[in-house]
Amino acid sequence: MTGSVPRPPRLGLTRADLDALPNYVPGRSPADLARELGLTEAIKLASNEVPFGPLPGVVEAVTEAVTGVHRYPDMGVVALRDALAERYGVPAERIATGCGSVALAEHLVRATCLPGDEMVYSWRSFEAYPIIAATSGASSVRVPNTAAHGHDLSAMAAAITDRTRLVIVCNPNNPTGTSVRKAELDAFLDAVPQDVLVVIDEAYREFVTDRQVPDGLTYLDRPNVVVLRTLSKAWGLAGLRIGFLVAHPEVAAAVRKVVTPFSTSLAAQAGALAALTQADEMRRRCDVVISERERVTEALRKLLPEVPTSQANFVWLPLGDxxxxxGRACEARGVIVRPFAGDGVRVTIGTPEENDAFLAAAEAALA
Ligand SMILES: Cc1ncc(COP(=O)(O)O)c(C=O)c1O
Incomplete structure (x- = not known):
């Protein structure tokens, strides 16, 4: 076009820095593996889902809701936020919902960090954190896990600078299953400046049995604390994509402002409302997972004594190189686990039969 301003040459259509970013690795498809091995089905223990199907009433509620999908969902998510407020004993104005808690983590970074601002987290932790930081333009500050695979909260506090806007405490930590206890979390929160948001990511809270691991919701009198929860794990709604956060009203309002419009879908709202009426059944299922976790941990420690105590619905095998x-050896026996190269393997607790199949594969691989 004549008269257009000459533009400097660019190398590609998208941001060059994305090349350095790892892809989020979803668990391998069990159907694919079963086909490859000629099995009727493979076992997937790679994505930390609970294996017992949707809670009673969820399928019916979602089926009923989808008759109205020609309409947008309630953008204020009023009924669900009210139900969450009642269950957790907090005002609804403190709650924001989103398309999975991973989306809410992203919105929190968007609501706090400008390009160049810092986000501090322990590493290794949830693999979405570095991606969220980078795509929001924030700088990742990774503080290495302790030798016991947990958060080093003193080092995390020491890593906070004038540029830090947000710190994530993943409790229990994905993928190592370790958790921080009340005394250390209290001391950490006392050390963090009041204008730095502390996000306590409690995706696995319902599997915690250690009474010294505090419920993040008990810290809400501190305005800079945000608790992130999901209905993907214990509540069995991973495929519907629904998570929520509880925060100071101003922070919750800021998140609701930056949230992608209508991203808590009609089906997610209906499914979550139905699931929340099934708290006793959710508890019963989590208790099965917890007792299996103890059994699997004990069996694994005979093969690998360094397996840390898990407070989540998965276990961590610190296998290094x-x-x-x-991971390949388990797949060859029809069990999909989640290896992290050079570091370890995360294995989700499944049904007792699935766990037995995994333990047989682990024994063969480690013998
Ligand atoms: C620590 C942690 N936080 C958040 C999430 C995100 O869960 P969702 O987006 O399904 O709510 C996960 C999922 O694996 C997780 O492990």
Missing amino acids: AAVAF
Whole structure:
């Protein structure tokens, strides 16, 4: 076009810094693996889902809701926020919902960090954190886990600078299953400046049995604390994509402002409302997972004594450079686990039969 301003040459259509970003790795498809191995089905223990199907009433509620999908959902998510407020004993104005808690983590970064601002988290932790930081333009500050695979909260407090806007405490930590206890979290929160948001990511809260691991909701008198929860795990709604946060009203309002419009879908709202009426059944299912977690941990420790105590619905095998080979060996026996190259392997607790199949595969791989 004549008269257009000459533009400097660029190398691609999208941001060059994205090349350095790892892809989020979803668990491998069990159907694919079963086909490859000629099995009727493979076992997926790679994505920390609870294996017992949707809670009673969820399928019916979602089926009923989808008759109205020609309409937008309630953008204020009023009924669901009210139900969450009642269950957790907090005002609805403190709650924001989103398309999974991972989306809410992203919205929190969007609501706090400008390009160059820092987000501090422990590493290794949830693999979405570095992606969220980078895509929001924030700088990731990763504080190495302790030798016991948990958060080093003193080092995390020491890593806070004038540029830090947000710190994430993943409790229990994905993928290592370790957790921080009340005394250390209290001391950490006392050390963090009041204008830095502390996000306590409690995706696995319902599986915690250690009474010294505090419920993040007990810290809400501190305005800079945000608690992130999901209905994907214990509540069995991973496929519907629904998570929520509880925060100071101003923070919750800021998140509701930056949230992608209508991203808590009609089906997610209906499914979540139905699931929340099934708290006793949710508890019963989590208790099965917890007792299996103890059984699997004990069996694994006979093969690998360093397996840390997990407070989540998965266990961590700190296998270092042997992680990928272990993952392949399990897959060869029809069990999909989640290796992190050079570091370890995360294995979700499944049904007792699935766990037995995994333990047989682990024994063969580690013998
Ligand atoms: C620690 C942690 N936080 C958040 C999430 C996100 O869960 P969702 O987006 O399904 O709510 C996960 C999922 O694996 C997780 O492990």
